[in-house]
Amino acid sequence: MAEFKKADSMLEWFDQRLGVVNFAKVMMTEYWIPKNINFLWAMGVLLTVLFTFLVVSGIFLLMYYKPDANMAFDSVNYTIMQEVAYGWLFRHIHAVGASVVFLIIYIHMFTGIYYGSYKKGREMIWISGMLLFMLFSAEGFSGYMLPWGQMSYWAAYVITEIFGGIPFIGDDLVVWIRGNFYVADATLTRFFMLHVLLIPLAIIGAIVFHFYALRFPHVNNEAGEFFDFDVEAKKYLAGNKKHSKVIPFWPVFLSKDVFVLGVFLIFFFYLVFFHYGFAMDPINFDKANGLKTPAHIYPEWYFLWSYEVLRGWFFEIAGISGKDLGLMAFGFANIIFLVMPWLDRSPVVKPANQRPYFKYWFWLMIADLMVLTEFGKLPPTGPNAWVGFGASLTFLVLFIALPFITKAEAAKVKGKK
Amino acid sequence: MKEFKILAVLVALVGITYYGIEPYAHSVMHPAVAPADFTFQDVKNVDTSLAGNVENGKVLVEANCIACHAIEKAGHPAMMPNADAAASYGVVPPDLSQAGRIYDKNYLANFIFDPVTAMHVQQKYNPESGKAFPMPSYNWMSPQDIMDVVAYLQSVAPKVADNVEGHKSTFEAACGRCHNMQYAGIEATTPASVIKEHMGANPPDLSQYIKSRGEHYLHSFINDPQVLLKGTSMPRVGLTEKAQEEVIAYMEEVGDSKKAERESLGVWVILYSVIFAILAYLWKRKIWSEVH
Amino acid sequence: MMDESRRGFIGKAFGAVAAVGGIASLIAMKKTWDPLPSVMSAGFTTVDVSGLEANKLEIAVWRGKPVFILKYSADMKPTDGRSVKIGDSYFSVMIGLCTHLGCIPGYEGDKKLFKCACHGGEYSPDGVNTFGPPPRPLDIPPFKLDGVTLVLGEEGPEYKKMTAKV
Numbered sequence: 001m002a003e004f005k006k007a008d009s010m011l012e013w014f015d016q017r018l019g020v021v022n023f024a025k026v027m028m029t030e031y032w033i034p035k036n037i038n039f040l041w042a043m044g045v046l047l048t049v050l051f052t053f054l055v056v057s058g059i060f061l062l063m064y065y066k067p068d069a070n071m072a073f074d075s076v077n078y079t080i081m082q083e084v085a086y087g088w089l090f091r092h093i094h095a096v097g098a099s100v101v102f103l104i105i106y107i108h109m110f111t112g113i114y115y116g117s118y119k120k121g122r123e124m125i126w127i128s129g130m131l132l133f134m135l136f137s138a139e140g141f142s143g144y145m146l147p148w149g150q151m152s153y154w155a156a157y158v159i160t161e162i163f164g165g166i167p168f169i170g171d172d173l174v175v176w177i178r179g180n181f182y183v184a185d186a187t188l189t190r191f192f193m194l195h196v197l198l199i200p201l202a203i204i205g206a207i208v209f210h211f212y213a214l215r216f217p218h219v220n221n222e223a224g225e226f227f228d229f230d231v232e233a234k235k236y237l238a239g240n241k242k243h244s245k246v247i248p249f250w251p252v253f254l255s256k257d258v259f260v261l262g263v264f265l266i267f268f269f270y271l272v273f274f275h276y277g278f279a280m281d282p283i284n285f286d287k288a289n290g291l292k293t294p295a296h297i298y299p300e301w302y303f304l305w306s307y308e309v310l311r312g313w314f315f316e317i318a319g320i321s322g323k324d325l326g327l328m329a330f331g332f333a334n335i336i337f338l339v340m341p342w343l344d345r346s347p348v349v350k351p352a353n354q355r356p357y358f359k360y361w362f363w364l365m366i367a368d369l370m371v372l373t374e375f376g377k378l379p380p381t382g383p384n385a386w387v388g389f390g391a392s393l394t395f396l397v398l399f400i401a402l403p404f405i406t407k408a409e410a411a412k413v414k415g416k417k
Numbered sequence: 418m419k420e421f422k423i424l425a426v427l428v429a430l431v432g433i434t435y436y437g438i439e440p441y442a443h444s445v446m447h448p449a450v451a452p453a454d455f456t457f458q459d460v461k462n463v464d465t466s467l468a469g470n471v472e473n474g475k476v477l478v479e480a481n482c483i484a485c486h487a488i489e490k491a492g493h494p495a496m497m498p499n500a501d502a503a504a505s506y507g508v509v510p511p512d513l514s515q516a517g518r519i520y521d522k523n524y525l526a527n528f529i530f531d532p533v534t535a536m537h538v539q540q541k542y543n544p545e546s547g548k549a550f551p552m553p554s555y556n557w558m559s560p561q562d563i564m565d566v567v568a569y570l571q572s573v574a575p576k577v578a579d580n581v582e583g584h585k586s587t588f589e590a591a592c593g594r595c596h597n598m599q600y601a602g603i604e605a606t607t608p609a610s611v612i613k614e615h616m617g618a619n620p621p622d623l624s625q626y627i628k629s630r631g632e633h634y635l636h637s638f639i640n641d642p643q644v645l646l647k648g649t650s651m652p653r654v655g656l657t658e659k660a661q662e663e664v665i666a667y668m669e670e671v672g673d674s675k676k677a678e679r680e681s682l683g684v685w686v687i688l689y690s691v692i693f694a695i696l697a698y699l700w701k702r703k704i705w706s707e708v709h
Numbered sequence: 710m711m712d713e714s715r716r717g718f719i720g721k722a723f724g725a726v727a728a729v730g731g732i733a734s735l736i737a738m739k740k741t742w743d744p745l746p747s748v749m750s751a752g753f754t755t756v757d758v759s760g761l762e763a764n765k766l767e768i769a770v771w772r773g774k775p776v777f778i779l780k781y782s783a784d785m786k787p788t789d790g791r792s793v794k795i796g797d798s799y800f801s802v803m804i805g806l807c808t809h810l811g812c813i814p815g816y817e818g819d820k821k822l823f824k825c826a827c828h829g830g831e832y833s834p835d836g837v838n839t840f841g842p843p844p845r846p847l848d849i850p851p852f853k854l855d856g857v858t859l860v861l862g863e864e865g866p867e868y869k870k871m872t873a874k875v
Contacts, residue, residue, distance in 0.1 A: 039420055077624075077625055088675045180744055186745070252708055255701040262690065262698070265694070272683070282628060286625070291775055301438050323844045373434055379829075
């Protein structure tokens with residue numbers, strides 16, 4: 001800048017120093033989103049809002065929480081829940097928010113799969129999204145330990161025990177993760193660190209990356225149509241708003257999102273104040289006791305499907321123990337969504353219901369995940385064990401078959417043309 | 418219209434999943450049990466239709482009960498400090514001031530006749546185990562005498578107010594000899610080491626039981642612990658329905674003290690969200706009218 | 710020429726030094742996560758088994774884990790490699806965690822079996838899995854006999870003999 005002229009307004013003063021006018025254009029008023037969308041496109045904004053709720057409520061919980069095996073339970077259930085003004089509200093928002101955030105993540109994720117928003121240039125959006133899913137899972141798991149109730153303790157015990165199945169280093173790895181031979185104070189303090197610092201930092205980084213990845217291939221639309229965003233943006237800016245296929249992020253896209261958010265908040269606050277039991281398990285109001293196993297141990301609902309994939313393998317096949325088979329299936333289930341863009345061999349980007357074979361695959365996959373979720377909670381006895389095995393096997397078969405199904409579909413679609 | 422269809426599919430899928438993992442799964446893990454019975458008709462050694470004589474009851478109580486039991490309200494203090502009493506009997510014998518109010522008449526009469534049967538702890542106190550319950554059976558007393566004792570105990574029991582103080586006094590009389598309630602600063606009158614010896618394990622602290630067990634479970638469990646937890650050493654205490662409600666109310670007042678605040682604030686926050694959503698909709702319509 | 714190769718060498722040397730520093734930091738961080746020495750060395754639990762009743766489960770705690778000690782009654786047969794003879798009686802000494810996912814099974818004396826409430830696994834009194842998901846028998850903790858006293862955490866000759874057979 002050769003010459004620096006005195007600013008006439010506050011906006012200009014800031015613009016000279018930070019380039020805010022251009023920044024607002026790039027981030028808001030000239031960030032183009034397709035017009036042909038439905039409310040499912042609002043899930044990203046919902047997730048951003050929920051994450052903000054979690055950070056803010058978490059900050060206040062952090063003021064009174066004590067990460068110590070002897071003090072944690074009472075610091076949550078007495079100090080925060082009964083003494084601190086609105087402490088109960090922050091805990092309810094934090095617990096219910098953490099559960100509901102997964103509901104929205106799943107809706108967001110399956111919307112992406114349904115509309116094929118993970119391929120033809122959108123691979124990095126998908127991968128960063130799946131990375132966020134994994135980070136949120138780690139965040140949810142580490143946070144669930146902190147109230148140090150019976151379910152906190154035993155869920156932590158069972159999940160860390162899973163690592164014991166890794167060949168050779170398993171047993172040592174479990175002790176290393178826990179910081180003790182069993183889930184103990186050292187486990188609590190290290191997971192506390194992960195929950196309040198390391199993982200949230202990683203999540204914030206991954207969110208920025210996820211948003212950045214959206215910039216180049218652009219947001220998908222309801223028809224899976226590809227068009228030139230620059231041409232459509234010019235139309236819009238020239239005043240031909242009705243015929244342009246794009247809308248600016250602010251205010252048009254956000255006005256719709258804010259309305260969806262409003263409806264969502266009614267539902268969310270109903271859960272927070274009146275129906276929170278699903279996110280705050282009664283068993284967790286018993287203090288952790290390493291020598292007393294609760295009758296039923298189950299993870300939070302959002303882990304049930306992968307827990308059932310792990311648990312469905314309860315007998316030996318070809319000399320490999322059920323436990324090892326389950327562990328392999330569990331590993332498969334946790335990475336397979338990541339490579340979704342390469343499993344779908346069809347170049348077609350369209351809603352699933354307009355794809356001749358994929359539509360069956362999609363709804364079957366949803367049904368299978370629902371069955372897995374259900375049986376992941378039920379006690380695995382009698383026929384339940386076999387349903388679990390069947391659903392777990394179906395899950396593997398579905399994903400192994402996906403490349404073949406989509407390849408056949410591509411051939412069929414090509415043949416028609 | 419199309420968006421409503423999508424929403425309907427979404428709500429259906431989420432609803433089915435929710436039903437499966439919450440109401441349905443919990444009904445499988447916690448099957449329904451026989452409803453609570455506050456008449457205690459299963460014990461019928463004493464004809465409880467007999468009208469009791471308070472005067473005679475007073476004589477009988479002073480001759481038979483106050484050697485071990487305090488009745489503060491009738492001017493009979495405890496014979497020794499709690500720790501000593503616990504050491505002698507295994508558990509502090511209850512002060513009978515409240516007995517006529519909190520215990521069901523039928524239960525109380527049959528308890529005096531045969532405590533072990535009334536409490537449903539035969540699995541622990543039987544000839545085979547060689548263990549004897551600290552209080553002897555008064556099965557040698559005539560039904561009329563027993564009903565006189567019951568009538569006397571009912572006559573001395575003070576009325577309590579239907580508020581936190583009243584609920585607390587019921588809780589302390591019914592549960593406070595064995596259970597702690599840390600969040601209310603209540604410590605069991607029987608020392609922890611003694612009660613552990615007597616019961617086989619330390620009775621749990623009840624501060625959060627309203628949350629961990631819930632009102633529904635407690636309603637059935639307190640009425641008869643054996644129904645939900647076969648073999649437990651907790652006895653059936655024989656509370657009347659009203660006394661049991663007071664106990665549960667107190668557990669809620671201590672364990673979920675912010676309930677009233679939560680429920681009233683909840684209505685306002687939801688109302689706010691509705692207004693927020695309506696205004697957001699109007700704003701959205703105005704903005705989108707330009708692009709559609 | 711000289712300059713370029715020198716720059717190449719300095720670049721490589723700097724890269725190597727940075728890598729060493731990075732790896733050293735990672736090792737330090739890994740070690741920070743290691744269980745503390747006090748935790749590692751903690752706990753040799755001793756149990757006097759002379760007063761135990763037959764067919765009644767005794768649970769000791771060793772390194773935060775429950776250890777089952779079960780004295781056999783006359784009608785219970787000892788198993789080679791799993792039962793320990795202390796004095797005149799045989800005992801099972803096992804870590805009381807289900808080998809499936811680590812719950813604590815309960816002992817049902819009348820049926821003479823261990824049953825895990827979590828996923829329905831069952832074990833015989835000597836700890837061999839007989840039903841359900843457990844992949845292997847209950848683990849045997851390292852122990853040493855000192856007369857009628859059992860020292861958990863130390864490997865005595867009886868323990869070595871048992872593990873050698875398996």
